Amino acid sequence: MSDESAGDDGATAENVGTRFDRLPATADERAVEGRSTRAEVLEWWEDRFGVDPDTFADYTFWERGAGKVWALRGEEPTPVDIEGLGITFLRTRQEHWKPTLEAVQRFGDAADRNVIHLSREEARRFVAGEDQELDWEGDWGYLIVTADLAGETEPLGVGMYVYGELRSQVPKGRQREF
Amino acid sequence: MDVLERYEPLIGDFAAFRDACERPLPSVVRVNTIKTTPDRARAALDEAGIEHETCEWNDGLLRLPQDQPGANWPYVHGWLHGQEEVSAVPARVLDPDPGDRVWDACAAPGSKTTQLAALMDDAGRIVATDDSLGRISALRTNAERLGVTNTAITHEDARNHSLKPFDGEEYDHALVDVPCSCEGTIRKNPDTLDEWTIEHVRGIAGVQKGVLRRAVQATRPGGTVVYSTCTFAPEENEAVLDYVLAEEACELVDVDLPLESVPGVTEWAGEAFDESVRRARRIYPHHNDTGGFFCAKLEVTA
Numbered sequence: 001m002s003d004e005s006a007g008d009d010g011a012t013a014e015n016v017g018t019r020f021d022r023l024p025a026t027a028d029e030r031a032v033e034g035r036s037t038r039a040e041v042l043e044w045w046e047d048r049f050g051v052d053p054d055t056f057a058d059y060t061f062w063e064r065g066a067g068k069v070w071a072l073r074g075e076e077p078t079p080v081d082i083e084g085l086g087i088t089f090l091r092t093r094q095e096h097w098k099p100t101l102e103a104v105q106r107f108g109d110a111a112d113r114n115v116i117h118l119s120r121e122e123a124r125r126f127v128a129g130e131d132q133e134l135d136w137e138g139d140w141g142y143l144i145v146t147a148d149l150a151g152e153t154e155p156l157g158v159g160m161y162v163y164g165e166l167r168s169q170v171p172k173g174r175q176r177e178f
Numbered sequence: 179m180d181v182l183e184r185y186e187p188l189i190g191d192f193a194a195f196r197d198a199c200e201r202p203l204p205s206v207v208r209v210n211t212i213k214t215t216p217d218r219a220r221a222a223l224d225e226a227g228i229e230h231e232t233c234e235w236n237d238g239l240l241r242l243p244q245d246q247p248g249a250n251w252p253y254v255h256g257w258l259h260g261q262e263e264v265s266a267v268p269a270r271v272l273d274p275d276p277g278d279r280v281w282d283a284c285a286a287p288g289s290k291t292t293q294l295a296a297l298m299d300d301a302g303r304i305v306a307t308d309d310s311l312g313r314i315s316a317l318r319t320n321a322e323r324l325g326v327t328n329t330a331i332t333h334e335d336a337r338n339h340s341l342k343p344f345d346g347e348e349y350d351h352a353l354v355d356v357p358c359s360c361e362g363t364i365r366k367n368p369d370t371l372d373e374w375t376i377e378h379v380r381g382i383a384g385v386q387k388g389v390l391r392r393a394v395q396a397t398r399p400g401g402t403v404v405y406s407t408c409t410f411a412p413e414e415n416e417a418v419l420d421y422v423l424a425e426e427a428c429e430l431v432d433v434d435l436p437l438e439s440v441p442g443v444t445e446w447a448g449e450a451f452d453e454s455v456r457r458a459r460r461i462y463p464h465h466n467d468t469g470g471f472f473c474a475k476l477e478v479t480a
Contacts, residue, residue, distance in 0.1 A: 058301075059327070073328040074303055080343045083314050084306075084331030087322045105213070105256055106325040127254055147251075150214075150221035154255055173319065176254055 020062040020070065020085045022078035035063055036092040044090075044097055049111035049144060056107075062086070067093030071103065098142050101157045101174060108144045108155025115144045116159065116166065123147035123156060129175040131167045142169070181361065181371045185410050188443055189462060198463035199470075203365045207247045207258040208266055208289075209238040210324045211296045214257045216240075222252035235436035239266055256323045261289040262366065264437075264461055264471040268406040269293040271433055271473055272351050276301040281352040281396060283336040283389050286313030288320040290355055295326040304329040305344065307336050337388035339396060352393035352403045356386045362408040362470025365463060379413050386418045394426040394478055403428065403476045408469060410460070412446035415472045419458060420451040427480035430457040433473055438465040442474065 013032050015021070024030045026039045041061055045051040062070045062078070062085055072086030087106065091098040108115070116136060118126055125132050126145055136143075143166070145159045158169040168175075182199065189195045209219040216238045223230045223240070228250055233239035239261075247253060247260030269290050274280050276299040285291045285306035294304055306321075306329050308314050314333055321329055334340065341347060359379050364370050386407070393403045407414050419430065419442070430452075442458035444451050458474035 071327055072330070073300060076303075076330065077343075077345050080330070082330055082332045082343055083311075084318050084321070084329065086327045086329070087325065102322040102325065106327065149251055149255055149257075150218045150225060152218075156255065174254075174323070176249070178249075178251075 015063065015066060016079070017065050019079045019081040020064045023061040023063060023069065032063075034067075034093055036067075036069060041069065041090060041092075045107075048097075048114055048142070049108075050113040051107060051110045055110045059086075061089065063092075067091055096141055098169070099144075099158055101170060104144050104155050104158055108146070111144050111155070114139055114142075115146055116161070117146045117153065118156070120147065124178050126157065126159065126166070126168045127170055127174075127176050127178070129168050129170055129172070131165055133164055134161075134166045135164075136161050136166070181374045182410075188410075188412075188446075190440075191464065194464040195462055198467065199364050201365060201467075203262065203469060205242045205245060205247050206233070206261060206263045207240050207242060207253075208261045208293060209240065210257055210259055210292070211238060212300050212325050213255065214252070219252055219257050222255075222257060223250065226250045226252070233263055236266060236270070239263060256325055259289060259292060259320065259324060261293070262363075262469050263466075264362070264408070264468045265289055266293060267435065267437065267461070267471055268353055268355055268404050268473055269297060271406075271435065271475055272353050272402065272404040274298050274302070274351050278302045278350040279347060280304045281339070281349045281393065282306045283339065283352060283354045283393050284308065284356050285331070286310065286317040288317035290353060291317065291329060292321055292324045292326050294353065295321075295324075295328055298328065300326060300328050302328055305332060305349075306330070307332045307334055307339055309333070309335050337385070337392050339392050341396060348398040348401070349396055350398060350401045352397050352401075353406075354390050354393045354403060355406045356382075356389055356414075358382060358386070358407040358409040358414050359411055360408050361410050362463070362472075365469055379411050383413045383418060386414055387421045390418060390422045391426055394422060394428045394476065397478045399427075399478050399480050401478050402431070403478065404473065405458075405476065406471065406473045408471055410462075410470055410472070412443055412451075415460075415474075416442045416444070416446065416451045416455040416458065417449065419455050419474055419476075422476075423452050423454065428476045428478050430454040431475050431477050432457050433459045433475050435459050435461075435473070437461060437468070440465075442472075
């Protein structure tokens with residue numbers, strides 16, 4: 001599911017930050033330097049969180065802004081110069097890729113590793129944007145944070161675990177004080 | 179000046195209408211079925227100790243008599259969206275299927291866009307247009323919080339909506355929920371009529387005609403276009419339909435509405451409209467104890 005345009009002259013193109021360009025399927029098809037590929041994105045979700053690549057079978061991935069990857073249900077012609085295309089999904093072009101809160105709330109159900117479950121009180125501090133000391137035996141780095149709601153475990157957002165501390169990554173506009 | 183007096187000739191029980199307009203409305207939330215079910219949303223509100231009652235005509239609309247929509251756990255998870263009860267009517271009337279291609283012509287801040295996405299099981303395509311970047315920012319925030327992944331957002335004047343970014347593909351349906359004089363929101367915003375002028379009504383009616391025309395043009399033959407406003411003014415309702423019926427290949431069809439309503443009016447201020455505008459529906463605040471609303475459904479014929 002890719003048909004990235006390389007420009008008419010076939011030369012390596014620069015990322016145009018104001019429009020949506022579809023991610024190439026694989027590195028062989030990459031025309032824009034530093035752009036992640038669909039294969040890399042699928043592999044990352046599987047390696048980091050155990051999300052089956054089939055979860056995203058109906059989705060296309062797009063870059064708009066440097067390293068900002070969006071997920072769209074279905075296909076559209078590329079490139080497309082509009083204001084929004086699905087949801088922001090993943091931050092690439094940095095050492096540690098970072099999923100968005102929106103991606104985690106939408107697809108986090110399918111994750112089975114690097115998922116940290118919080119009590120109601122811990123979740124309250126997390127959505128308020130607070131950092132907190134917590135025990136965690138797994139990897140450091142970005143974790144999917146879950147909490148119980150209406151009798152089931154539900155994905156809530158993204159935390160970064162380092163040095164015995166879970167640092168809330170909830171964006172300011174999504175923080176809430178309870 | 180009293181704007182609402184001008185509607186006395188149209189409204190059977192005008193005293194009941196006046197009384198209803200003076201009562202405040204409760205907060206209402208729509209359950210986001212992209213992320214949960216009405217049953218689980220109710221359970222989550224119970225857990226949070228938030229009183230709620232389900233709207234009789236729509237299992238996914240919950241009144242919150244004591245609370246604001248945004249301050250609870252199910253909201254944080256993107257399970258709920260604050261949306262006035264009648265504002266949930268047009269997407270239901272449009273009734274899209276998963277896989278359809280739908281244009282939401284005046285989309286921001288996205289209550290109806292995200293409701294359409296949920297009715298489509300977040301499959302198919304919605305193109306959501308608005309002419310204000312500030313309002314598009316709110317639209318994007320709402321769509322993301324609710325996990326809507328099937329929507330493309332364009333910034334343009336809907337009257338000149340371009341199909342070019344999408345290879346010229348026509349729509350199966352369009353929702354034309356236009357900017358209007360908002361008289362029907364008086365129960366939410368009591369000062370909404372303070373700046374009412376007939377010049378504004380006439381001016382905005384010109385925009386409404388342009389947007390509805392473009393929607394009919396951009397929809398395939400056999401497709402449907404839903405037109406809605408939250409105003410009582412026939413200048414912005416039946417007169418707009420009358421104009422577009424004459425200019426474009428379309429006809430009005432019946433609206434299947436689970437709420438009490440009355441037919442569109444065929445005469446106003448010395449003007450007569452096409453008889454078929456009776457197929458449109460007027461919802462007055464005293465009918466169902468909601469805000470005021472107007473909704474019509476057009477089928478594209480060529």
